[in-house]
Amino acid sequence: MGASSSFVLAVLTLHSASAMAGCSAVDLPAAQPSHRRWLQDTNLAARSEATIPVPIVARVPSEGSGSFPASSSRRGGHHPKPKEVARPAATGGSPHRPSPSKSHYLLTSMRWLYLIVLPAAGLLLLAGIACWLLACRKSAVATIGPWKTGLSGQLQKAFVTGVPKLQRSELERACEDFSNIIASYPHYTVYKGTLSSGVEIAVVSTMITSSKEWSEHSESCFRKKIDTLSRMNHKNFINLLGFCEEEEPFTRMMVLEYAPNGTLYESLHAEDFEHIGWRGRMRIIMGLAYCIQHMHELNPPVAHPDLQSSSILLSEDGAAKIVDMSVWHEVISKGKTPTNGELDPHHEQVSAALAGNVYSFGVLLLEIISGKLPDPAHERSLVILALECINNGDRSLVSLLDPTLNDHKEDELAVIGKVIHACIQSDPRNRPSMREITARLREAIGISPVAATPRLSPLWWAELEVLSAAEAG
Structure with a gap:
């Protein structure tokens, strides 16, 4: 028997010993193609017929790489009984056809990962970067x-x-x-x-x-x-x-x-300006309160240097807009450079400046609900009249109410009267903070920050x- 026949017989013997008892050498022709396929699955390299000795089958781990080395020796034509080989279970329950190993599936999955998934992900990433760069270029x-x-x-x-x-x-x-x-x-x-x-x-x-x-x-x-x-x-x-x-x-x-609707001063005191009703005045009050509180809570805080009705403009829908024009007076002053309203939070004058805004806000409330000018030089100034009403027990300030405000609410007016009294205290240390004032007014009036802001105002800077x-x- 030649070398090729000896090799085939050895492989057949291996298959017969592990698969079916009693199988004889006459099965060789039918079994040969199956073993060739099995050898191909195990990735054995082909050898020339002249140099292939009779293999001695080595034990193979039950979970391997899908291939194993084949070593052989020929001793006087005697073929030792091959050792039992552990093979993966065959697909479909047949012991004659071993299934692909786990490594085979892993390699297949990795092949799909490298060939399909990773390139696709890379293309998506490149497309995203390209869109971002294009947007940046357009904006620049x-x-x-x-x-x-x-x-x-x-x-x-x-x-x-x-x-x-x-x-x-x-x-x-x-x-x-x-x-x-x-x-x-x-x-x-x-x-x-x-x-x-x-x-x-x-x-x-x-x-x-x-x-x-x-x-x-x-x-x-x-x-x-x-x-x-x-x-x-x-x-x-x-x-x-x-x-x-x-x-x-x-x-x-x-x-x-x-702001197209002029100043609050003009709306309250000029005859040719449209009359503002109670609800409109409450919206103005809350807009002022929210804005002044915002200014006082900046870091560093900002106090308005000249808070009065002529420093408040009205938007197209009647919302309050505070303006600061003080710089044009400051640039011609000869004294020390002013603070421009911005305060050092550690400076000893910060509390006095903020308390001064609180006092001015109280005077503004009086002017808004009464429609009267707060002339401090007048013998019967608005603040003095308010204090007299409060000291006489009339905390609602009905006697000072603008007679054109027929739709006012007594409960809201009562709270405003208490806030005014707190704001115009002669001792600045006894005046409340704008946060406290805003909370009390909002609880009574019920106008939120969103409702107090201009609804028709676009984002000017974006235009x-x-x-x-x-x-x-």
Whole structure:
């Protein structure tokens, strides 16, 4: 028998010993293809017929890699009885056809992972990165056209660096060559401007026209006020949108939100302004309370330097908007650089400044519900009249109520009277905080912060288009 026949006989013997007892050599022709398939499954390398000796079957672990080394020896043509080999159970319960090993399934799964899943995940990741880069590139395009809707490079920069710096030429164009004057005062002028999107703005300019008259003190006040106003960010405050500073021609301007319904002072005391009913006045009171509390709780806290009815503007739907124009008086002062309303929380005067705002708020409440001017120089000032009513036991202040307010609520008026009495205490230490005042008023009036804010006011700064280059100014 040749070497090839000896090898086949040895393999047949292995199969016969482990599978079926009594199987003889006559089964060789039928069994040979099955064993060839089994040998192929075990990844045995083919050897030449001349060099293949008779194999001696080694024990194979029951859980292996799917292949095993075959070593053989030939001793005088004697074929020792092969040892029993542990093989995986055959599929379908047949002992003659071993099933693929666990490693085979693992390799198959890994092959799918490397060929399909990982490339697909990589493509999705690359697509996401590409979309993000495209969005960033679109948002970083150069500014085009004057006062276009959208976010310019300068406006995007404002998200990081604060309030954007604008060019005088752009403000001049928006304000019709600065001919659209809506208010003029000894120290500043207010212009109305309109963007191409239709959004209205207020541009406030100093009356100083020469850099020689603009001292270091003036510049310090101007910049500190910009920093303070940029931190306000409250819907019941006239927020700062941008500023302009140029030397030729000399320019110092601030761009603010525009409130179309004038001041609270005008609405309460001017005959040609629309009358405000009880509910409208309660909404104004709550908007003021929420905004002043917000200012006092900033870090560092901010006290309004001149809180009165002329410093409160009204939005299109009648909501209160506090404005701070004090900087235009401060820049021409000759004394020590003022605080611009911003207070050091560790300074000894912080409590006095905040308590001063509380007192002013109490006076505002009196003016709103009575419709009378709080003239402190008058012999019978509004505060004195209120104290007389309270001392006489009439805490509801009915005798001071505006006679046009036929729809007032007694319970709300009673709470307002108690708050006024607490706010106008002569000793600042006895006055409540704005947080306490706001809580008491909200409990009685029931107007939330959302209801007190302008419903028709867009996000002005999002409409503002900045054209000035980074090096301008």
